Amino acid sequence: MSSVSARARFEETVRLVADPVRRYLWRRTDPATAEDVLAETLIVLWRRHDHMPAGTEAVAWAIGAARLQLANANRSQRRRDRLVAKITVLDPPAGAVAEHGEPVDEEVRITLAGLRTADAEVLRLWAWDELAPREIAVVLGTTVNAATVRLHRARRRFEDAWRKTHPVSGHIETEEGNEP
CATH class of the missing domain: 1.10.10.10 (Winged helix-like DNA-binding domain superfamily/Winged helix DNA-binding domain)
Structure with missing residues (x-):
């Protein structure tokens, strides 16, 4: 398949699947994450375009890919949250304790x-x-x-x-x- 026809086929697939995938993501996460995951999903679709089914089955396939990308994004967010929690807990120096005994x-x-x-x-x-x-x-x-x-x-x-x-x-x- 030529690069022009592959690009045209991909663009047609994006027109078909972008809105359903976006709606799927918006119902499951915040808008910023949804847009990031949509972008990652489109990258997957581009890379795996030869393996995608045609027609309406492409929507289900794309939502499946988005589901996996969202799981990756959620795992990354949990790792970031754990790191932030770890960083914010610090053993204070000796004597650096508030009047009620909590670290400052x-x-x-x-x-x-x-x-x-x-x-x-x-x-x-x-x-x-x-x-x-x-x-x-x-x-x-x-x-x-x-x-x-x-x-x-x-x-x-x-x-x-x-x-x-x-x-x-x-x-x-x-x-x-x-x-x-």
Whole structure:
């Protein structure tokens, strides 16, 4: 089949299946995802056009392809959601606890945002991803010694930045008296 007739056949298939596939997707996901999945489905149709049935069966075949593409998009979204959840949970530094005992994640994130990008990254690898210096070295493509030094310096810079926004009075509270 010539490229002109293959293109014409594909364009005719798109005219036939695009609206039914779009409606199928709109009923199952948000509009932006539906459009992205429709685009991915059309790519599949182009690649597999020789295997598509003709006529009205093409609509069912295209919806089947869209169903698989939507499943892929949903899996990707779940992975992104898990990653975001992982990133937003951070073990706060010692003493960085609100009055009611909950971690001050927002304050930690603000402090991290004020650091150099390289310092924030090494701290996230250490705290959020729970990587040891040897694993951080692999991620950063450096030596274990260099990763250890970078982590040490980043922790110092974080502590300094933290102290600037969360000063400690320097006084130790003690209870005096003759109580047993």
